[in-house]
Amino acid sequence: MSEFFDSRWVECPDGVTVAPGDGLPQGFRAAGIACGLKESGAPDLGLLVSDAPDTVSAARFTRSGVLAAPVIVCKNRTRLDAIRVVAANSGNANAATGGRGMDEAARMQGAAAMAAGVPEDQVAVASTGVIGVQLDGRKVVSGMLAVREELRGDGHGAFGEAIRTTDKFAKSARVKVALSGGEVLITAQAKGAGMIQPSFATMLCFVQTDAALDAETADLLLGVCVKRSFDRISVDGQLSTNDTAILMASGSSGVRVATQSPDEAVFGQALDAVLRQLALLIVRDGEGSERVGRVVVRGTDPRDVERSARAVANSPLVKAALHGGDPNWGRIAQAVGLAMADRAPIDLDITIEGVPVCVRGAAVPFDEAALAERVSGTEVEYEVLLPTHGEPATAETEVFFSDLSHEYVTINAEYTT
Amino acid sequence: MSEFFDSRWVECPDGVTVAPGDGLPQGFRAAGIACGLKESGAPDLGLLVSDAPDTVSAARFTRSGVLAAPVIVCKNRTRLDAIRVVAANSGNANAATGGRGMDEAARMQGAAAMAAGVPEDQVAVASTGVIGVQLDGRKVVSGMLAVREELRGDGHGAFGEAIRTTDKFAKSARVKVALSGGEVLITAQAKGAGMIQPSFATMLCFVQTDAALDAETADLLLGVCVKRSFDRISVDGQLSTNDTAILMASGSSGVRVATQSPDEAVFGQALDAVLRQLALLIVRDGEGSERVGRVVVRGTDPRDVERSARAVANSPLVKAALHGGDPNWGRIAQAVGLAMADRAPIDLDITIEGVPVCVRGAAVPFDEAALAERVSGTEVEYEVLLPTHGEPATAETEVFFSDLSHEYVTINAEYTT
Numbered sequence: 001m002s003e004f005f006d007s008r009w010v011e012c013p014d015g016v017t018v019a020p021g022d023g024l025p026q027g028f029r030a031a032g033i034a035c036g037l038k039e040s041g042a043p044d045l046g047l048l049v050s051d052a053p054d055t056v057s058a059a060r061f062t063r064s065g066v067l068a069a070p071v072i073v074c075k076n077r078t079r080l081d082a083i084r085v086v087a088a089n090s091g092n093a094n095a096a097t098g099g100r101g102m103d104e105a106a107r108m109q110g111a112a113a114m115a116a117g118v119p120e121d122q123v124a125v126a127s128t129g130v131i132g133v134q135l136d137g138r139k140v141v142s143g144m145l146a147v148r149e150e151l152r153g154d155g156h157g158a159f160g161e162a163i164r165t166t167d168k169f170a171k172s173a174r175v176k177v178a179l180s181g182g183e184v185l186i187t188a189q190a191k192g193a194g195m196i197q198p199s200f201a202t203m204l205c206f207v208q209t210d211a212a213l214d215a216e217t218a219d220l221l222l223g224v225c226v227k228r229s230f231d232r233i234s235v236d237g238q239l240s241t242n243d244t245a246i247l248m249a250s251g252s253s254g255v256r257v258a259t260q261s262p263d264e265a266v267f268g269q270a271l272d273a274v275l276r277q278l279a280l281l282i283v284r285d286g287e288g289s290e291r292v293g294r295v296v297v298r299g300t301d302p303r304d305v306e307r308s309a310r311a312v313a314n315s316p317l318v319k320a321a322l323h324g325g326d327p328n329w330g331r332i333a334q335a336v337g338l339a340m341a342d343r344a345p346i347d348l349d350i351t352i353e354g355v356p357v358c359v360r361g362a363a364v365p366f367d368e369a370a371l372a373e374r375v376s377g378t379e380v381e382y383e384v385l386l387p388t389h390g391e392p393a394t395a396e397t398e399v400f401f402s403d404l405s406h407e408y409v410t411i412n413a414e415y416t417t
Numbered sequence: 418m419s420e421f422f423d424s425r426w427v428e429c430p431d432g433v434t435v436a437p438g439d440g441l442p443q444g445f446r447a448a449g450i451a452c453g454l455k456e457s458g459a460p461d462l463g464l465l466v467s468d469a470p471d472t473v474s475a476a477r478f479t480r481s482g483v484l485a486a487p488v489i490v491c492k493n494r495t496r497l498d499a500i501r502v503v504a505a506n507s508g509n510a511n512a513a514t515g516g517r518g519m520d521e522a523a524r525m526q527g528a529a530a531m532a533a534g535v536p537e538d539q540v541a542v543a544s545t546g547v548i549g550v551q552l553d554g555r556k557v558v559s560g561m562l563a564v565r566e567e568l569r570g571d572g573h574g575a576f577g578e579a580i581r582t583t584d585k586f587a588k589s590a591r592v593k594v595a596l597s598g599g600e601v602l603i604t605a606q607a608k609g610a611g612m613i614q615p616s617f618a619t620m621l622c623f624v625q626t627d628a629a630l631d632a633e634t635a636d637l638l639l640g641v642c643v644k645r646s647f648d649r650i651s652v653d654g655q656l657s658t659n660d661t662a663i664l665m666a667s668g669s670s671g672v673r674v675a676t677q678s679p680d681e682a683v684f685g686q687a688l689d690a691v692l693r694q695l696a697l698l699i700v701r702d703g704e705g706s707e708r709v710g711r712v713v714v715r716g717t718d719p720r721d722v723e724r725s726a727r728a729v730a731n732s733p734l735v736k737a738a739l740h741g742g743d744p745n746w747g748r749i750a751q752a753v754g755l756a757m758a759d760r761a762p763i764d765l766d767i768t769i770e771g772v773p774v775c776v777r778g779a780a781v782p783f784d785e786a787a788l789a790e791r792v793s794g795t796e797v798e799y800e801v802l803l804p805t806h807g808e809p810a811t812a813e814t815e816v817f818f819s820d821l822s823h824e825y826v827t828i829n830a831e832y833t834t
Contacts, residue, residue, distance in 0.1 A: 062754075063758040063759050064751070064754035064755060064757075064758060064761065065753065065754045065755075065756070065757030065758055065759065065760040065761050065762075065763035066750050066751065066753060066754030066757070066761065066762075066763050066765065066778070067754070067761045067762065072761075072762075093747070095747065095750070095751075096746075096747055096750045096765075096775055096778060096779060096780055097779055097780055098777065098778055098779020098780065099779065100779070101779065130745075130747060131747025131748070131750055131751060132745075132746055132747035132750065132774070132775060132780045133747075133780065134780065239751070239754060239755035239758065240751065241750070241751055241754055316733065316821075328549075329513075329549055330510070330512065330513055330547060330548025330549035330550075331548070333483050333512070333513045333548055333549065333658070334481070334483065334512075334548060334656070334657065334658055336482065336483060337479075337481035337482045337483030337484075337656060337658055338481060338482075338656035339482070340481075340482030340483070341480040341481060341482055341656065342480050342482070343482040344481065344482050344483065344484045344489075345482075345483075345484065345489075346482035346483050348483065348513075357549070358513055358549060360515065361483070361513060361515055362513060362514055362515020362516065362517070362518065363513055363514055363515065363549045363550065363551065404733075406823050
């Protein structure tokens with residue numbers, strides 16, 4: 001088994017091999033440098049370039065009603081199916097920065113286009129960091145010239161470093177996928193620790209492959225995989241102004257992933273596993289997080305199931321109990337009660353780590369010491385069955401969530417992030 | 418000025434005088450004892466009795482889909498407009514306890530009826546404490562006989578003590594109200610610190626008066642005042658299984674509050690101020706809370722306004738910033754963006770303590786040191802104006818919320834509450 005796929009909730013699919021190292025897929029170069037946005041002097045500007053003119057891409061963005069300038073620039077000014085360059089900075093979100101912020105995001109796009117020698121409308125920009133502070137565009141522009149000089153085929157790690165904010169560790173993946181036409185490589189760099197939740201998580205994630213995909217296939221696969229990964233995690237129930245996920249396929253391996261082929265399924269499973277594992281890493285790095293919970297909710301109505309799962313995952317009481325290693329299932333009942341307000345009686349079944357603790361709304365005896373032992377691990381699973389009134393429980397969903405720790409408070413009370 | 422009305426957000430109305438002491442309004446007796454539900458040996462059983470046969474009452478309960486047994490008993494088996502007895506315990510919520518929990522709640526009702534010599538259907542029961550643990554009915558029944566012996570006209574404080582759980586201080590009010598026919602007394606005992614939020618807060622509150630009210634008037638006044646108090650606070654965005662608010666009017670003063678009279682307005686304002694101040698005390702006692710925030714949101718659509726205010730009040734990022742005394746308004750923009758997902762662009766105006774920090778979605782310069790000083794106080798006010806597109810901002814709401822502190826994590830991670 002690999003070190004990358006280290007959660008019981010993500011399996012390494014057949015045909016996928018974890019490949020340590022910093023080499024990007026064929027056709028890509030990347031780099032990361034410090035351009036001075038972060039006071040710490042840590043890397044804060046990344047540039048990723050595909051040298052293949054026919055690179056196809058797909059992108060997903062935050063659903064927040066308050067969009068950061070780089071998100072607006074991408075949505076309005078970038079050919080999202082033909083992105084060849086990603087320019088990303090950390091240390092400043094360029095959000096809630098008005099017209100000047102829009103100008104700076106456009107300037108960043110222009111500078112990256114110039115640095116990479118690619119048309120502006122094939123450049124995506126992304127920012128992460130503090131909201132409501134103007135981005136210092138001079139630093140970005142001069143940084144772009146510097147980072148361009150660093151572009152390398154093994155810049156995978158350096159690019160990933162440059163997009164970190166409160167992340168305690170870099171989140172990246174590098175896997176080989178065996179397809180019928182040969183082997184392709186997938187690399188991905190993600191960031192995210194706080195302000196992580198719904199649709200989809202508050203994060204940046206950039207994925208590169210040298211497989212040849214149609215733009216439609218890229219879009220379909222990214223959409224499905226984001227829904228099963230970054231859309232199913234929550235650190236603090238918050239939705240960022242800046243969430244961005246971009247998949248780029250250079251085609252430089254010459255291995256084509258044909259639509260609706262077995263290869264598409266294999267490639268899709270690989271992408272799915274990579275994004276799910278990265279999503280779990282984000283939860284695990286949830287500011288101050290020490291444990292990851294997974295709540296699975298089943299019922300008859302998909303909306304009730306979704307609402308209940310979110311309520312459990314976002315309940316500070318449930319999260320604090322997870323932190324304390326406390327199998328306090330009453331808080332799960334309470335959270336579902338909130339989600340299902342005015343719908344009493346909601347007689348739940350609740351199971352923790354396979355141990356039934358509540359059946360049809362009522363406490364049942366269980367071995368408290370044994371369960372306390374089980375919930376003291378790094379991953380804890382909660383299952384909730386909503387009342388089905390005799391119907392089959394055809395609706396099901398999951399949310400992964402972090403615990404609520406002292407460090408979360410320290411990080412978010414004592415620093416402006 | 419009084420010590421009770423100590424928030425800038427609640428004024429002591431004309432005709433209202435804070436009256437320290439433990440004397441209940443005429444007609445009422447109360448007591449609180451330790452019956453052994455709490456391991457600490459602290460008081461955990463309260464009994465409140467009106468000796469006036471014509472006592473009228475009104476009640477409001479949690480909207481949770483998962484209702485505690487005592488709430489179900491009250492809703493199904495109590496004449497809510499003619500409650501003469503309240504039996505309340507702390508140390509156990511009797512929630513998620515199934516049929517046995519229902520039996521215990523009914524047994525508690527029966528024991529209180531017997532102890533007070535009042536028909537069962539005029540007895541309300543309430544419980545607060547841990548969820549999912551069976552209530553030890555023997556302790557309650559034998560406790561009821563003991564607490565009955567302690568019933569006294571000055572049992573206001575003792576009854577309030579008996580309903581505390583993680584509350585750091587007792588929350589009670591005692592005010593005189595000058596009406597045209599003479600003076601009446603209002604006393605109230607509330608509890609609540611965690612699992613506090615929406616509609617209405619997770620709390621218990623019992624209010625007594627010797628004014629003579631029609632049942633319809635009592636119901637109307639309680640409904641309006643709860644909407645403006647316990648319904649507008651949030652400690653952690655959670656909704657309890659047990660929330661209960663009960664107003665009882667013995668009429669023993671002989672002073673009638675006629676429907677739609679000036680006296681009704683005066684009495685209503687007094688009740689409103691008392692409940693708002695008690696609600697603020699609950700927020701202030703929010704587990705580990707050190708500061709109270711008030712967010713006022715204005716806009717054109719009441720649903721958007723409500724959703725945005727809740728999102729700000731419940732954002733752990735906003736709450737942690739409040740804790741840290743950090744005027745980090747970007748988190749307010751982010752929270753509203755979450756509330757208004759898929760509605761971009763939402764160009765907000767944000768004002769903190771009267772200082773504009775964001776105008777039409779963009780940061781504006783402000784004196785950071787001066788604002789940091791202002792947000793370091795015990796009460797911080799945030800104002801948000803949603804885009805009005807030229808229409809008048811006729812919709813407005815407020816939510817009071819606590820900060821997120823280390824102690825919240827300690828309380829909720831290290832204890833089963």
